[in-house]
Amino acid sequence: MIALYRPGTSPLHRLPAGPKLIALMLLAIAITVFASNAWYIAGASALVVAGYFAAGFGPLEILRQLWTLRWIVAVTLITQVIFLPLPVAATNTGRVVTVVMLATLVTLTTRTSALLDAVERGLGPLRRIGVDPARVGLVMAMTITVVPVIAGYAASIRDAQRARGAKPRLRILVMPLLVMSLKHADELGDALVARGAE
């Protein structure tokens, strides 16, 4: 689900990470606060689609990114439909998808290291209250890095369970996944020390 940088020369690629992050934050707030009906959502979505085209990504890439959000769409929509009328639930879900697609566009056009540098600079003033910007940036980077690893563990556990004739079930997936993830965290801790990031 977390997209990675795709090299390119578009204006969006060339824009520094700091302004992109600020624009993302402002647009996300605007969409969340003001996009109160389907027309506003459609307008915001059109803007995001235009951004993808401006960055050199075609309709296939947009559809690919949307497909990766299918579970978010399902969970957001289903949980809201229980309590809210369908049009309101659909508008809220549209808002979430638009903001996530916008955030994805930023990560697709910005190197992770540039994003981290921008975050570290942005969090600089918080040093006075004990926040370590470098550590926050490192945690963000490692979160992005570790997602495919955990997904790989989940896939290998499901394969092992299928190979032994068990139907894949969430209940029997969680415990081995937790054990493997903790072991990975332990090894990653060693790697951090070994690479001087204590």
Add this chain to the structure above:
Amino acid sequence: MTTPLPSIPASPDGTPPSRELAFEGVGVDLAGVTVLRDVTVTLPQRRIAVIGSNGSGKSTFARLLGGLVAPSRGRVAVHGHDLVAERKQVLRMVGSVFSNPDAQIIMPTVAEDVAFSLRRRGLTREEVARRVTATLERYGLAERADAPAHSLSGGQKQLLALSAVLITEPALIVADEPTALLDGRNSRLISALLLDEIPQQLVLVTHDLELAARCDVAVRFEDGRLFEVDDPAPVIARYRRDLG
């Protein structure tokens, strides 16, 4: 079982040793259990193989040098620098490579992961980029610079891990089973790089006795003790005999 330590063989080319690892009465306790005891040895050779059964203490020996565990007793010196008193300096001199390359990847893309090793070294962004490009080109990863690091093959990931270590120009490489998860071709690639191409002193923990045989000296651990230190051939022969 403790046997008297034989004299340590000199470097095969006869050059006087300029770098050495010195252990004096070193012991390590983990969670109240002694996992390494009474290690006293000086190792000036470039390529040092560390062999022994599972749980013999060889990985703890490597983790000591990598700064991942501290000695509970005794003194460890890496090229004359005390591992405890000068820990930060020693950590900068030592690069560690583990068996599972997935667990060594910290940043999302190949180039960013290699660049991570140069953080906090006071280099300009341009200098970091120049060194990363040169390192990736040297180890054949330049074309994958912007690829997600976890999308690489097993061999490429281990090359990435090595690149991330070598870019810092350490004086000592500690490799704990670096070829254990690799296929034959990638295993040969990584072992050739470690044993024949890099100039650094190498501590190679391995179950692969053919690799151990290519080193300048072999150190064998058993039951948490240094069992013997000698030329690789006799150490390996005795180890094979003991394995039955």
